[in-house]
Amino acid sequence: MKIDHVHLYVNNLEVAEVWYKEVLGFVRDESLLFWFTQGGPLVLKNNEAALSLFERRHQSPGHTVAFTIKPCYFSELMKTLSSRAIPFTVSDHQVSMSVYFEDLAENKIEMTSYEYHEARKNIQSYYGKAFI
Template sequence: MSVLRIDHVHIYVNNIAEAEGWYKNVLGFIRDESLLFWFTQGGPLVIKNNEAALSLFERKHHSPGHTVAFNIKPSCFHELIEILSLRSIPFTVSDHQVSMSVYFEDIDGNKIEMTSYEYLEASKNIQSYLMSGKL
């Protein structure tokens, strides 16, 4: 499978406004206005500095730790789901309305997200595989 790049990292914070200010003042991150709707709907606040992206989540009951999200081509979801299934690695699929993601954990419990913003193709690809009965 071909991973294109690290897409973003989930950062769990005690106070999103304070964290946003810190990342802006110290590292130059600013809000990604195109994804602000996620935050207004109760999701993460996505901040960027050029191609580097962070998703700020308010820490509720989440222990310290992060999720690394890798960007992949929509066509890679078939291969990913098959690999996870063959290795009995539990996963979940999330439809974020602008992206499709598959979530799972590595051998040490670190959270991994594989995502594609080529939404329509990714959605069709995942659905066709899940409906194929190969799982």
């Protein structure tokens, strides 16, 4: 497992994009720009590091850490979360699949895979049927 990206909630996307570019060398990930144009995050990259910038609207201070996992681990992860009564949600991002939950201190965690079809199939196996 490795950290895939961090969600950062900012007050002004344009100002934040310039700051991260000028100070830390982050640039837009053009391959994921469609998410931003559809109302999602603005993804910035610097080599292997990635940030997903969201304009702060109603979010309280705090961030989300996203980890990359192999698609085969999704059903095992969801079984573990369920057995510990940890609520989770699944999101189909059309190019990736993600499971979201919180740790004991209410820090947001995202487990994600860009091996879309295999991840979706593994998540469906947890439910025993197709999910929406």
